[in-house]
Amino acid sequence: MRAAVSLLRNHFGFAHLHVKSAQFEKYRFNPLKGKPLESVKPSSHNEYSKPKCRFMQYIRAGDTAKHLGMVSENGSKMIELSTMTCASPEMMQFIQQRYCMDSLLDSSQFMEVNDVMDDLRLLPPLEAPGKIIGVTSNYYDSCNEQKVNIPKYPEFFVKFNTAVTGALDNIRAHHIAKRIDYGCQLAVVIGSKCRNVPRLSAMGCVFGYTIAQDITARDWNVLMGGQTLLSKSLDSFCPLGSVIVHKCHVPDVNNLWIKTLVNGEQRQCGNTRNMIFKIDNIIHRLSQFMTLCPGDIILTGTPAGVGAHRSPSCFLKPGDLVESEIQKLGKMRNKVVNPYA
Known part of the structure; x- marks a missing residue:
């Protein structure tokens, strides 16, 4: 997720995002330099490095499984919801699950928080909206x-x-x-x-x-x-x-x-x-x-x-x-x- 991290962490510049799966060939793009997951006005303050209800879909390099993550405002930290909770890895299904966001934020303090790594491949947050x-x-x-x-x-x-x-x-x-x-x-x-x-x-x-x-x-x-x-x-x-x-x-x-x-x-x-x-x-x-x-x-x-x-x-x-x-x-x-x- 070098580019995903890039778009999360910094205003201008992406590194490679890559995937070795034909299943996701439609998402292929020329690598850029940048940080898409980052908030428009990043901050080093602790509050900006806590994962919040900012949801992304991604896959890991060499994998075909989708994951749903919750990322911090400065794009540096994430929680992988789809492996740590009952949240669906599909954003559409996650929306339909009607999670209480207050409860999710409260429970997130007890979940494992990881750095946003370079091996993630950012996907559209909703790939097939009905309308x-x-x-x-x-x-x-x-x-x-x-x-x-x-x-x-x-x-x-x-x-x-x-x-x-x-x-x-x-x-x-x-x-x-x-x-x-x-x-x-x-x-x-x-x-x-x-x-x-x-x-x-x-x-x-x-x-x-x-x-x-x-x-x-x-x-x-x-x-x-x-x-x-x-x-x-x-x-x-x-x-x-x-x-x-x-x-x-x-x-x-x-x-x-x-x-x-x-x-x-x-x-x-x-x-x-x-x-x-x-x-x-x-x-x-x-x-x-x-x-x-x-x-x-x-x-x-x-x-x-x-x-x-x-x-x-x-x-x-x-x-x-x-x-x-x-x-x-x-x-x-x-x-x-x-x-x-």
């Missing part, structure tokens, strides 16, 4: 950038779960997509089955939060008849991770900064307080139309600064490095590669 639903134009600054009216009601799109990839994995520049764009988003992970949820109760349905990049083929989204579903669902067009942070560690989800860097240049710098439709409103509205299930993901929109609306437009190309950060949730680093790399 991935996104909100379009949900930031005031994004609407201003596009010169469009503030929407009266949220508008939604979907991505298929085959687009999911990990926090360190490659984004593939598919040959049918010529204008590939980025957009860092706060992703909400649903924790309980819900339907017709009142807005006042909506946040009780949330398990936690993670980072997503909503990669989009703008030429399909705009120029070729508005094929939004196709433009957003190409393989690798939904990087997630590196961890899911339980909501108990995010007391004010409506005041988190969001950043995207491309090749070291800051492209996006926003804050969730500028969301037009807050998370409780989004869950309330969606649940009027469909049942939301544990492990479903809601992408809550992206702030200004996407490539399509820059002057001149600036799209991703093979060789680019996309770095995504959200306060309290950590970071991702994804390299753009050609489809045959």
